[in-house]
Amino acid sequence: MEKTAQNNNSTAMEDNGKTIAILAYITIIGLIIAYVMNHEKKWPFAQYHIIQSLGLAITGLSLGVIGMIPILGWFISVLGSLILIYMWILGLINALKEKEKPVPFLGEQYQKWFANL
Numbered sequence: 001m002e003k004t005a006q007n008n009n010s011t012a013m014e015d016n017g018k019t020i021a022i023l024a025y026i027t028i029i030g031l032i033i034a035y036v037m038n039h040e041k042k043w044p045f046a047q048y049h050i051i052q053s054l055g056l057a058i059t060g061l062s063l064g065v066i067g068m069i070p071i072l073g074w075f076i077s078v079l080g081s082l083i084l085i086y087m088w089i090l091g092l093i094n095a096l097k098e099k100e101k102p103v104p105f106l107g108e109q110y111q112k113w114f115a116n117l
Contacts, residue, residue: 017043021095024053025088031057049095051117052103055110056088 020043024034031053038046063084067077087103094101102108 017045018095018098020046021049022092024050025056025092025095028057045098045100047117048100048111049091051110051114052091052107054114054117055106056084056091056103059087059106060084 017038020034020038023030023037024046025031031050034046034050034053038050060081063077063080066073066080069076083105087105087107091103091107094103102111
């Protein structure tokens with residue numbers, strides 16, 4: 001009976017890690033909430049996706065700043081935003097499928113840059 005309770009507890013922890021990982025991709029507020037929720041327990045799966053989502057958010061902010069530059073900046077911002085949406089969708093799908101797979105193009109760099117998070 002004790003073993004069953006332990007299995008249920010471990011399943012709940014896995015579910016929470018998945019829920020937090022998914023939440024990280026739902027707006028900046030979701031990212032902040034996911035970070036706070038995962039701060040004490042530090043589920044590796046959730047932490048991985050929080051880092052990926054944080055990288056996407058910072059990339060999006062950078063594209064917004066670049067978009068302030070007339071003509072070339074606008075072009076880069078629009079094209080980058082389309083690529084960023086693609087990356088975000090793949091990150092969310094990976095979280096839903098419980099995969100620790102980096103988002104295309106910059107995902108591995110996000111893991112290096114924010115390793116101390």
